[in-house]
Amino acid sequence: MESPVCTETFPIDGCVKSTSKKSKTSRSVESDIESLYKAVPQLAKTFRIIDKIGEGTFSSVYLGEARMRDGSRDMFALKHLIPISHPTRIAAELQCLTVVGGRENVMGVEYCFRKEDHVVIVMPYMEHQAIVDVIGLLSFEEVRLYIYHLLKALRHIHQFGVIHRDIKPNNFLYNRKAKTFALVDFGLAQGTADTQIKLLKDLLGIRKAQRPVFSERNLNSCTSAASTTKQANKTESVRPGDLSNRRFPSARGGPASVRTQKHQRTAQQTFTCSCFQTDRVCNVCLARKQQVAPRAGTPGFRAPEVLTKCPNQGTAIDVWSAGVILLSLLSGRYPFFKASDDMIALAQIMTIRGSRETGRAAKAFGKAVLCSRELPRLDLRELCETLRGRRPLPDDEVPPVTDGKDTGKDGTGKTPAPLPKDQDPTPGEKPWCWHDEQGWDRVPDEAYDLLDRLLDLNPNSRITAALALQHPLFKGL
Template sequence: METPVCAETFPIDGCVKSTSKKSKTSRSVESDIESLYKAVPQLAKTFRIIEKIGEGTFSSVYLGEARMRDGSRDMFALKHLIPISHPTRIAAELQCLTVVGGRENVMGVEYCFRKEDHVVIVMPYMEHQAIVDVIRLLSFEEVRLYIYHLLKALRHIHQFGVIHRDIKPNNFLYNRKAKTFALVDFGLAQGTADTQIELLKDLLGIRKSQRPVFSERNLNSCTSAASTTKQTNRTESVRPGDLSNRRLPSARGGPASVRTHKLQRTAQQTFTCSCFQTDRVCNVCLARKQQVAPRAGTPGFRAPEVLTKCPNQGTAIDVWSAGVILLSLLSGRYPFFKASDDMIALAQIMTIRGSRETRRAAKAFGKAVLCSRELPRVDLRELCETLRGRRPSPDDEVPPVTDGKDTGKGSTGKTPAPLPKGQDPTPGEKPWSGLCDERGWDKVPDEAYDLLDRLLDLNPNSRITAALALQHPLFKGL
């Protein structure tokens, strides 16, 4: 691309659009921008930073304008990395953007500025809409296109042996008008055993020999532990602070609590766990050292193998997150899962996918999951259509009416019940009506729910890959 003009120095004062009444928020943003200019002075020679457009745990993102040599003005996204990040982690993120980015719906990098421990990554700016703002306005065809392009991005990075580890709508930018997409934020990325990103290999060595970056270890492909579970002694793997009997509403209205156990080989042990399959946690388990496993990602999008602290995690965790996104898009609910801790998150998954299926999948990667209630597997089409308002909920009451005339108790006519409590109707949409839906939600093919089922396979070893998902019949014609 064309290089920006560096001769012009933009003034720090007035770098943010001023208003007559400055709110605390705007004053805080101005202060952040001034601090960034001071931390990385060379930015002022090239960019006029307009506003802060994003903020995360390890970085902040700003919108900047640069004057190009031909006199035009271009917009860029400036990502300022918090100085506590490990240098190799920062370099690995840059290498991911350089080697993998710039194609196949993956964001690339244009420039990088560094001053001491402050690093600013400059990327093309892409206008986009937040999914939470448009999810109830999207047509089914738009949803099909969205998930297709997300899977294209995942296939691309997985071919390079990169696990993104934080797939969510906020990290997959979507311009609805231009129909453009971009996967961003490789700050938590890890490499598979055969990764082509050299610095991700270095991170693997750092985790093995030094204090982990972000307090995590980097172990990759998920393998079956079925052959190692013979003659096992099951022991509780919870922290003392997490030992309360966590209870939450189950799919059938009763309380349910979930606990996970680590399956270990029988070994010489001074003490034996006595709480397995009971409603308490014994002192042996309370004294057990916390299990260390990668746990990156955003709550609500973490795969079962992440929630149960499986030490071997691969590219399948990104595919699960894509499945959660598709579940949100088909049901019109975002976020779909929202839990305060991992055990509640796992129980929420079990209310959809079934407790028996969850136990079976957990056993495949060396875990034992217990649930106080038996939770049946839910039909995904019925679930999504009910939440979207295209069919009545089993709990809804349908009042008897006729064609406008009150006939008393003898009336047997029925009319659609109101939307479930808390569900707002989409403008112009008639709940669970037989009329044609111009957005296509009355004609969602079975292939959509078949793909959803494969993306949300509880077992990472049999979960569909991004490459195979792109060959699914749902995407015929794309």
């Protein structure tokens, strides 16, 4: 296919000097740009790379300008894949962008350049704002629109049997002014059993042939494989303090210990597990081989079935991540969850969704999750309103009612307004409310109902993206 881009060569020496952004471009970025030109020299015939706008574990993203045949200049995002990715993984990402991208809020692909093991994927550039920069400015209506378009993108890719596996705000670009959205980065995508993306099927076969997926470390094991055999010969059980028996602070201030384990008996097993539903790990469990299961994604957005290394993971893990994003947007806290390892992440989920509920859900997908103390399930509305500072104030902190012309001593623009005379205050609440132009004083129950369904601990009963779009919260969209 003929490229609509001119083949005018941009000299490497002038790729950075000619831009007005040089003062903002560090020498290390200039060096990276020059290295990219040398690694993939055909880029210089088409693009003037201006800046480095993103960097991840497996890729770096650059901003490039191209002169089109009609004389106009367009901006593109150039994603340079780190030359350690498996060739099938790279080809699968390209196929996802080609087949699924370009519509329904999913980013498409324009061109692809390759030289040896260096691959650069060229996509349309979309100006966007980071959620961390605008989360305190968003109105409830903007949040409703944001999550609606995210679910539209998820419904679209799930229809093709594609699991994104790394849903987070950084991968769902948002242009607040233009109200445009784009799901990006399919570098960790995986296919379902009936996926329509052929290369994801091939990748699934490669992954099953490997040992630990992406060389991941098994966080369910207390020790390494070498020491596991040694531990199995001991008669004593593992003492508290191991990784699988680590203690974490709970929401109520006391210690909480979380442990996950898979209890499967095979014909080859001679001994019976003796630690089920106890606070220790027996020698039989220590002698088991490492579990092999996908564990992609970003800490804080991983679903319970990912954290517990459930081998059967589906599109529901993307829906959970969307639920975490909605939780952040409703509470005004980003990131909401932040943990150094999977067990701490699971403990944090328990403090919100409840330890007993987490255990029941884990049992549904073949896992046992134990917590040293019971953690109650929290009310999502109360949680979000508390974090947003919207819960009723004590009597001595209630501000005087004003005429609404001033902006308040705190400069927030929020003015307390009395309730209508014929409306009695809810028991336990004060006879006044904050008038909020952003709509946070009028968040409907439907928002928290949808949040509850997105954060269903059981992936088998978790709402799908397609059904979520039919939720009453989105009536009128």
